[in-house]
Amino acid sequence: MDAPKPAPRTLYEKLWDAHVVAPLDADSALLHIDRQLLHEVSSPQAFAEIEGKGLAVARPAAHLGLADHAVPTRNRDRPIADPKARAQVALHAENCARHGIDYLSLDDARQGIVHIVGPEQGFTLPGITLVCGDSHTATHGAFGALAFGIGTSECACVLATGVLPQRKARTMAVELRGRLGDGVGAKDVILALIARIGASGAAGHAIEYRGAAVAAMSMEARMTLCNMSIEAGSRTGLIAPDATTLAYVEGRPRAPKGADWTRAAAYWRTLSTDAGAAFDRVETFDVSRLAPMVTWGTSPDQGIAIDAGIPAPATVKDRQALDYMGLTAGQRLAGTPIDAVFIGSCTNSRIEDLRAAAAVVRGRRVAAGVQALVVPGSGLIKRQAEEEGLDRVFTDAGFSWRDAGCSLCVAMNDDRLASGTRCASTSNRNFEGRQGAGARTHLMSPAMAAAAAVTGRIVDVRTLG
């Protein structure tokens, strides 16, 4: 008699099953955590907690430490000017050293934003579980890794035990059909999806992005897509590994080599949703007529196509957002003057993002009175951009060209906007006060932010020619 055929499973279910150490109750289990990224903001109290218990880090090689949130993007050859930031970064380096954890210091060329460096170094691999005390850990799902953001108590749990109790998510397929038009990219897709389903639209679900538009995307674009899954309420965004994934991973410093590579690659190719596997929810989205997207409010789901008007407020949240942003319903965003431009963040600071922005900027000047900043996601991206001459394109136009870090995405360092300042930003959050108390953030793609920089207003990049 033949063995019963295993039931078809989604990618999420395969990753989940492969990491269950012990079931806990009907819908949760203890999951093995293969990798953890540690940054200076969410981990100090975690190290303090395990040290308070007299515990060692269970498996130092499973972790990688970096400072990114609080680090300055200028004068990196000097001590950090802000004493609190200096102490926080120093404490992180000490914690990592004391526990035998790899740490990339600020003067290491590989330093950068955790979600940029993990993939670059091959620390992020398909098929693994990866966590970090940062909600944008969903980024790494672009590799077919089960990756999600956690709190500091959970960071401590992973340090001490190598496992985490987790509740199994429901599954949600986002089918992206069609082909993106010129001047439209992954950032526009994710902003449009969030606008459609809402800031809590995918809560409780692990999203898997699928379809022709995903297959056609580069790894950089896929990371942008997965990065903002949390802005739709989902802790996890996934894309099945394919030839594009393997080509990106192969040869990375920490990627498997030789026979290990062959074996790993064979396993990774099995990591896709089986035919016939059922998702709890399916959203289908034809991207072929998508226009560049811009947010008008203080929540990432308050976004519209650049050629649309701001909708009439339907809720308290909408009215508060319009008030905070200094905008009115019915108004078109195109033509709105801006004061600042930020190109960077774990969403949009990869080499492709910088190339897309530079292509718009080339031969133009930043508009008078606009403060414009480019912050590459890592030292390696910075170096590559410089080899390609992109830094000159930006600096010739009047942009400030900086060292790697989170910078104006979270405004924890000295890159901070004054109250009332309006910013065209490639980052992931337009929350009140996110880029400085009272600052106003419009989320958009790198090409759109570049267009805003050179015209001094929010503008459809496709009209620039």
Place this chain on the structure above:
Amino acid sequence: MEPFTTLNSVAAPLPVADIDTDILFPARFLLITGKDGLGRYAFHDWRFDAEGRELDFVLSRAPWDRARILVTGANFGCGSSREHAPWALHALGIRCVIAPSFGEIFQGNCFKNGMLPITLGSEPHKRLLAEAEAGRALTVDLPAGAIRLADGAAIGFDVPPRQRDSLVNGWDEIDLIRARHADAIRAFQLHQQAVQPWLWTADTQEPNHG
């Protein structure tokens, strides 16, 4: 962890949806590396103006300045993973948040800190909001899974059994895992080393301190 069984308090009404972690704990205060004294940063930019003067905010007004319960809008605590958000609310005295839904990471962070996030449907949520606005006290009874109103009525709520047991008993998760699952973890890791050896190659190398 501090156990949570029953809690009696007035409840502060804050019926706004999508209150994010940057409102709960603005990023510029995240340079702090400890957990003490975080209460003043909770809702900072809604409580204080740029000069540090107190604004008119529900948690600053009697009787809600003593509230240990918050009744708020949907998707409360969305955004960042920062555990500083529940730490700061806790420092302000809040032990229980009642909302139609929560940001998932925030919700998990509450449970880890002896705080109870209660998810309620639209009708019971509206009723509690009215109680909160009237300044009447609520009693949250976690073992019974019920919120008792001043007039004696009760509203039931569900909390996943694992989280409920941890809260009621004040269990420490790390201690619990080490006590109950050490063998299972070891067995899992031996198996993974055999079938996915590439995930273990760095374990024998010296750390790299770039």
